[in-house]
Amino acid sequence: MKSLALIVTAIGRLNGLVGKTFSWLAFAAVVVCFTVVVQRYVFSTTQLWMQDLYVWLNGAMFMAVAGYALLTDSHVRVDIFYRPAPLRKKAVLDMVGVIVFLLPFCAVVWLWGFEYVQRSWMLKEGSANPGGMPGLFILKAFILAFVVLVGLQGIAMLARSILVLAGREHLLPAQFRYGQG
Template sequence: MRYCFNKSFIATQELELTIFSAMFLLGAGYTLKKDSHVRVDVIYHRVRKRKKAFINCIGTIIFLIPGCFLAIKTAIPFVEASWRIGEGSPDPGGLPAYYLIKGLIPLGFFLLALQAISFFIDNLRLLLGKQARKDVKH
C-alpha cells in the first residue's frame, strides 16, 4: 500500500499481524480436532491405530495439556497488565486496542486445552477397545 498511495499505513501492517495471531490462536483447537497438526511421522505413520492412540494419549498428557496451562498461566498477568493500562499501538496511526488482541492468548490456549481433553478421551476409548466417535480420525 505504501507504493500505491505513497503513504505508509501502520494500522494495516499491524492488522496483518493481528489477523494472523487470531487465526493461529483460535484455530489451534480446530486443527487438533481435524488431526491436522504437524508432527514428526518417522514412526507414527507405520504403527497401528491402537499404538497411535497410545502415542496420542502420552503426548497429550505429558506435553499438550501442561503446555496449554503453562501458556495460560504465563499469559494472564501479561493480558491483565495490558487491559489495566488500555494498551494500544505505540506507533502513531496504529491499532488502538492491543489489549483485546492479547486477550486472545489465554482464550486460544484454553480452547486448545479443551480440545486436547476431548482428543485424549477419544484416544483413550480407542486404547481400551471401545468404539471411537465417527468424527475422529486415527
Template sequence: MLLTTASKLVRIIDSFTEMLGKMISWLTLLMVLLTFTIVVLRYGFNLGWIAMQESVLYFHGIVFMLGAAYTLKHDGHVRVDIFYQKFSLIQKAWVNLIGGLVLLMPVCVFIFFISINYVLAAWQIMERSSEAGGLPLVYLNKTLILTLAVTMLFQGLAEVLRNLLVIISANKLTMNEV
C-alpha cells in the same frame, strides 16, 4: 454411561473447534485482501496507515492462536513420525493419549498461568500501540495468548478422550474374541 458421556463431550468440543476453524478461514481471506490493499495503496498511490498495517499483525495473531486447536483436531501439527507412521491404530492412540496427558495439557496450563498477569496488566492499562496512529487494542491482542491455551486445552481433552475411546473399544473387541 461414562463412554457415552466422553463421546458426547468429544463431539461438543470438536463442533466448537470446527466452527472456530471455519471462522478463522474467513479471517485468513480477509487478511490476504487487506495485505493486498496495503501493498496497492503503498506502492501504487504512496499511501499508508500504521493502523491498517498493524491490523494485519492482529489478523495473523488471531489466525495462528485460534487456529492451533483446529490444526490439532485435524492432526496437522508437525510430528516426528519415524516410528509413529508404522504403528497400529492402538499404538498411535497410546502415543497420542500419553502425549496429550504428559506434554500438551501441562504445556497449555503452563502457558495460561505464566501469561495471565501479562494479559491482565495489559487490560488494566488498556494497552495501546506505541506507534502514532496505531491500534488501541494491544490488550485484546495479548488476550489471544490465553485463548490459545484454553482452546488447545479443550481440544487436547477431546483428543485424549478420543484416544481413550479407541483404546477401550479395541480392548472390548479383543475381549469378545477370546
C-alpha cells in the same frame, strides 16, 4: 463411555466452528496487506493502523485455529513412528503426548499469560506505533483463547484415546475417529 464420546464430539464441534470461522482471517489479512502495498507503492501513502491490522489478524487467526489444527491432525508431528502405527499405538502415543507435553504446556502458557493479558486489559493497551491501532489488549486475549481451545482439544484427544483402548471407538461420530481429520 458414552460421556467420553459426548466430550470428544462437543469439543470437536466447538473447535470445528471456531477454526472454520477464524480461518477467514487469513483472507482478510491478505486483503489488508495487499491494500497496504498498493497504498505504499502506487499512491505513496500508508495507514499505520492498517499495517498493524494485518499482523494482528494473522496473530488472532493462528491462535484461534490451533485447536482446529489439532482436531484435524494438521499440526506438526514427527510421523516416522505415528503414521504407520496401528490404531491402539496411536492412541497410546496421543495419551502420552497429551499428558506429558500438551497439557503441561497449556498450564505453563496460562500461568505466564494470564497476568500478561490481564495487565494489558487493565491498561487498555494499544499499538506501540504512533497512529497504530488501539485494542492490542483484545489481540493479547487470544493467548488465553489459544490455551483453552488447545487444552480442550487435548482433553478430547485423551478421551478418544481411552475409547480406542477400551474398544469403544464406534461410539464416536465418524468425523472424530482416528484418520478422519
